[in-house]
Amino acid sequence: MSTEAAKRLLWLDDVSILFGGLKAVSHFNFHLKPRELCGLIGPNGAGKTTIFNLITGVYKPTSGAITLSGEGITQHPPFEIVKRGIARTFQNIRLFGELSVLDNVLISYHMKIGYNYPDLLLRTKRFVTVEADRVKKALSLLAIFGLDARADLVASSLPYGDQRRLEIARALATEPKALLLDEPAAGLNSREKVDLMETISMIRKRFDLSILLIEHDMKLVMGICERIVVLDHGEVIAEGSPREIQDNPKVIEAYLGVD
Amino acid sequence: MTLHAFIQNLINGLAAGSVYALVALGYTMVYGVLQFINFAHSDIFMLGAFGGLYLASWLAGVHPQPLQLALIMIGTMAFCVIVALTVERIAYRPLRNAPRLNVLITAIGVSLFLENLSQVVFGADPQLFPSIIKTVPLLEGDDIILNNIQVLVVGVSLFLMLILHWIVHHTKLGTAMRAVSFDIQIASLMGIPTDLVIAFTFVIGSSLAGSAAILYGLSYPKIEPFLGVMIGLKAFVAAVFGGIGSIMGAAVGGIVLGLAEVFTVYYISSSFRDAIAFAILIVILLVRPQGLLGSVRKVKV
Amino acid sequence: MNKRFFLIAIPVVAALYGLDYFLNEYINEYVVRVIMNCGIACILSMSLNLVNGCAGQFSLGHAGFMAVGAYVAATLTTVFPAGPSFQSHLGVGMAILSGGIAAGLAGYLVGLPSLRLRGDYLAIVTLGFGEIIRIVILNIEAVGGPRGLPGIPRLSSFFWIYVWAAITGLVLFRIIRSSVGRALLSLREDEIAAESMGINTAKYKVQAFVISSFFAGIAGGLFAHYQGFVDPSSFSFNRSVEVVIMVVMGGMGSISGSVIGAIIVTVLPEFLRFLDKFRMVVFPLILIILMLLRPMGLLGHKEIWQLFRFKRSLKKAVA
Numbered sequence: 010m011s012t013e014a015a016k017r018l019l020w021l022d023d024v025s026i027l028f029g030g031l032k033a034v035s036h037f038n039f040h041l042k043p044r045e046l047c048g049l050i051g052p053n054g055a056g057k058t059t060i061f062n063l064i065t066g067v068y069k070p071t072s073g074a075i076t077l078s079g080e081g082i083t084q085h086p087p088f089e090i091v092k093r094g095i096a097r098t099f100q101n102i103r104l105f106g107e108l109s110v111l112d113n114v115l116i117s118y119h120m121k122i123g124y125n126y127p128d129l130l131l132r133t134k135r136f137v138t139v140e141a142d143r144v145k146k147a148l149s150l151l152a153i154f155g156l157d158a159r160a161d162l163v164a165s166s167l168p169y170g171d172q173r174r175l176e177i178a179r180a181l182a183t184e185p186k187a188l189l190l191d192e193p194a195a196g197l198n199s200r201e202k203v204d205l206m207e208t209i210s211m212i213r214k215r216f217d218l219s220i221l222l223i224e225h226d227m228k229l230v231m232g233i234c235e236r237i238v239v240l241d242h243g244e245v246i247a248e249g250s251p252r253e254i255q256d257n258p259k260v261i262e263a264y265l266g267v268d
Numbered sequence: 269m270t271l272h273a274f275i276q277n278l279i280n281g282l283a284a285g286s287v288y289a290l291v292a293l294g295y296t297m298v299y300g301v302l303q304f305i306n307f308a309h310s311d312i313f314m315l316g317a318f319g320g321l322y323l324a325s326w327l328a329g330v331h332p333q334p335l336q337l338a339l340i341m342i343g344t345m346a347f348c349v350i351v352a353l354t355v356e357r358i359a360y361r362p363l364r365n366a367p368r369l370n371v372l373i374t375a376i377g378v379s380l381f382l383e384n385l386s387q388v389v390f391g392a393d394p395q396l397f398p399s400i401i402k403t404v405p406l407l408e409g410d411d412i413i414l415n416n417i418q419v420l421v422v423g424v425s426l427f428l429m430l431i432l433h434w435i436v437h438h439t440k441l442g443t444a445m446r447a448v449s450f451d452i453q454i455a456s457l458m459g460i461p462t463d464l465v466i467a468f469t470f471v472i473g474s475s476l477a478g479s480a481a482i483l484y485g486l487s488y489p490k491i492e493p494f495l496g497v498m499i500g501l502k503a504f505v506a507a508v509f510g511g512i513g514s515i516m517g518a519a520v521g522g523i524v525l526g527l528a529e530v531f532t533v534y535y536i537s538s539s540f541r542d543a544i545a546f547a548i549l550i551v552i553l554l555v556r557p558q559g560l561l562g563s564v565r566k567v568k569v
Numbered sequence: 570m571n572k573r574f575f576l577i578a579i580p581v582v583a584a585l586y587g588l589d590y591f592l593n594e595y596i597n598e599y600v601v602r603v604i605m606n607c608g609i610a611c612i613l614s615m616s617l618n619l620v621n622g623c624a625g626q627f628s629l630g631h632a633g634f635m636a637v638g639a640y641v642a643a644t645l646t647t648v649f650p651a652g653p654s655f656q657s658h659l660g661v662g663m664a665i666l667s668g669g670i671a672a673g674l675a676g677y678l679v680g681l682p683s684l685r686l687r688g689d690y691l692a693i694v695t696l697g698f699g700e701i702i703r704i705v706i707l708n709i710e711a712v713g714g715p716r717g718l719p720g721i722p723r724l725s726s727f728f729w730i731y732v733w734a735a736i737t738g739l740v741l742f743r744i745i746r747s748s749v750g751r752a753l754l755s756l757r758e759d760e761i762a763a764e765s766m767g768i769n770t771a772k773y774k775v776q777a778f779v780i781s782s783f784f785a786g787i788a789g790g791l792f793a794h795y796q797g798f799v800d801p802s803s804f805s806f807n808r809s810v811e812v813v814i815m816v817v818m819g820g821m822g823s824i825s826g827s828v829i830g831a832i833i834v835t836v837l838p839e840f841l842r843f844l845d846k847f848r849m850v851v852f853p854l855i856l857i858i859l860m861l862l863r864p865m866g867l868l869g870h871k872e873i874w875q876l877f878r879f880k881r882s883l884k885k886a887v888a
Binding site for chain 2: 627682685686688689690692693694696697698700701704705707708806810813814817821846847849850852853854856857860861864
Binding site for chain 3: 065067086087088091092096097099103104105106107108112115116117118119123124126129130132136140143179180182183
C-alpha cells in the first residue's frame, strides 16, 4: 500500500447517486484520514445524510467507488460494512426501543464469533463464558457513558440525551475504525452540547478512531473538528480548517443566500 | 385448443375478473389509507350477497326487472356501508395508533365474527340466490355463448370504476383521500378531517363490495357464510398484483386474475383453480414487489 | 450440558411418563383429548412465536408447515411400502423427526421471500404458501387427496407430545436468550438499525423460519399419529389464524405467554360449549376485545416469571 493510500482510511471516489433523476449527491470526492475528526456541514437537503447512507451501504451509489482501508466496499450490504469497521448513529434516534439498554449494546457484539448453535442449545461452558464476557464488556462500555446503572431499563424509557449517548455506545460496541455521527447534538440543550463535545473528543482518543460528524450546531463543529467539508445541493462547495470555512464567501452564500 | 374455446374463456374470465376487481378496490383503498389488510372486507361482500338475497324476496313484486335489480343493488350497497362503518367505528378506529399487527389481528377477528355469526343467522347450508334477471343468451355461435348477465356484470363494474375514478381524481374528497394515503399525519395537520376521509374510504369500498356481491349472485347463485373467504383472498391478491394502493392496478389485477383462473381450469385442471392466484401472488412479489402499477416507497433512514 | 439440567430433566421425564399412565387409566377420553390438543397447540404457538413475536416477521402460513410435517411423517408410517417397520415408538419418532426436517426445508423456501418483503406483504405470501401446500396435498392421490389419509398408527402418546413440547420450549428459550435471539429481537425493533449494527438480517430471518417450521412439522407429525387420520382441511388457513391468535393473546416474544395462549385457545371453546352454536361467535369477539383492551397480549414481551421479579441483578450475572 502506498503512503498516499495509507493516509486514507475511508475514500469516496467520485460518488454520485440519483433519486428519480434528481442528483442527491454528485461527484463527491472525499477521504477520511485515520484518527481524524472531520465535520460535514451544509444546509438542509444538501445530501449529508445521503452520504452517510452511501458509506454504510443503505444506498448504493449510481456511480463512483467507496473504499475502506484499501478494500472496495461499494457493493457490500450494510452489515458487511459494519464488520469492516464503519459504525453510525442516526439523525432520528433508532434504538431498539423495547429492548433493555444492555441488550442494545450486546446486539452489537453479536458478529464476533463466540459460539454456535450446539453451544447455545446445550449451554456449554463456552457459551456461558462468552456471554458473561460480553455482559462485562458491555457494562464497562456503558459505564463510560454513565449508563451502566440503568442497563436494565428499557431503552425507550431513557431521557432523550441519554438515548443519544446510548446510540453512540451501541455504535462503538461494533469496534469501528470510523464512526459516523448524524447530528448527535440535535435536540440537546446547551449544557448537554458541551458534554457531547467532550464525549466526542474523548471517544476519539480512547477508542483510537476517525469520526465523521454531521452537525448543524456551528459552535460544536468549529470547536472540535480539524477539517470541515461543506456540502450544498449534493456538491462540495468548500473544504478546509474551521477558520478557512468561516471566512469562505461561498459558504456564507449557501447558508444565507445572496441578494 | 380452438379459437372458439379461447374466446369463450376470455368472456368468462372477464366476467369473473370484474367481480374480483370490484372487491379488490375495497382492499386497495383501505390499504392505501390505513396500510392494513381489511380481512373483514371479504365478509362485507358475503353479507352483501345475503342482503341481496333477502331484499330480492322483499322486492319480488317490483316491476320492471331492471328497476327491481337497481333497487336491490342500491339497498345492498347501503346495507354493506352500514356494516362496514359500524366495524370501522367499533373495531378499527380505537386502534388507529396501535401497532399494525394488532389492527391486522383485529381485522381477522372481525372477519371470523361475521362469518360465524352469519352461520348462526343464515345457517351453514348454501342458499340459492334468486335469478332476478333471466339469463338470455345474446350471442350464440358454435361453442361461444355470451349472455346478458355477463354483459351486465362487466358493464356495471366498468361504470362503477369510472365513477370511482372520477371521485378520486376530480373531487375535493378524492384529493383529501389521496392526501391521507400519502401521509395521514401531514394530511391531518393540513386540516383534512382524516377520520371522516377514512370513514368515506370504507363507504366506497363496502358499496363496491355490495354491488360485486349482487353481480356475483347473479352469475354464481350459490351463497353460503364462508363464501367471502376465497373470493376475498383472491381479490386481495388481485390488489397486490396490480400494485396495492393503486385503483387502476386493482382493476387490472382483478381482470388478470379472473382470466388466469378460467384458463387454468380449462387448460390445466380445475383442482388448481385456487392455487393459481397464490402462485401469481408469489411470483409477482418476488419479481416486482410493488405490483404491476404500484410505486416504490423508499424507507426513510 | 450441566448437572442442573439433568437434575431437572430426569424428574420431568419421569413425571410425564407417570402422568401418561395415570391419564390412560383414570381420566376420561374427552379430557385426555383436550390435554393432547393443548400439547400440540403449545408446540405450534411457541414455534410461531419465534418468527412472529421475536423476529417480528408476520407469518400466516404455520398450518402449511404443520401439514408438511404431518403428511411426511404419516406417509412414512402408513403409505410407504416399508411402513410397518416404522410402526414402533422408535419408528414413529423417526418419522415425526423426518416430518419436522421436511417442514424445516419448506420453511427455508418460504423464508427466502421474507428477505424482500415486509409486514403485511409477508403475511399474505406466507398465507399463499400455506394454501398452496394444502392445495398440492389435495391433488396427491397417493395420500388420499381430498379424502384424507386414514389408518395412521396411533402412537403419539401424552408422553411423546409433552416431551416434544418441553424440547420445543427449552430450545426456543435458549435461542431467545442468546446472541441469535437478540439478533432476532433487533429485527423486530428496527431492521435498518439492526443491519447497521452488523446483523445479517437475511440470514436470521431464514433461520427463524427454518427453526419455527421444523417444530410446526413436529407438531404436525404428532397430530397425525395421535388422530390416526389426516386430511387437508385440518391444515386450512383457519388453523394458521388460530396459532397466530395464541401467540398474540399470550404476548409477542413471550414463550410462556404462548403456552398460556395455546391453552386458552384450546380449552376455552370447550368451556363455551353451553353457548351451543354461538360458541364460535363469542370466540372472535373475545379476541377483538382483547386487542382493544390489552393490545400487547396477556404477558406483553415478558415471561411469566419476570412479572414477579422486577430487577435482575446484573452484578450476579457477571460474577
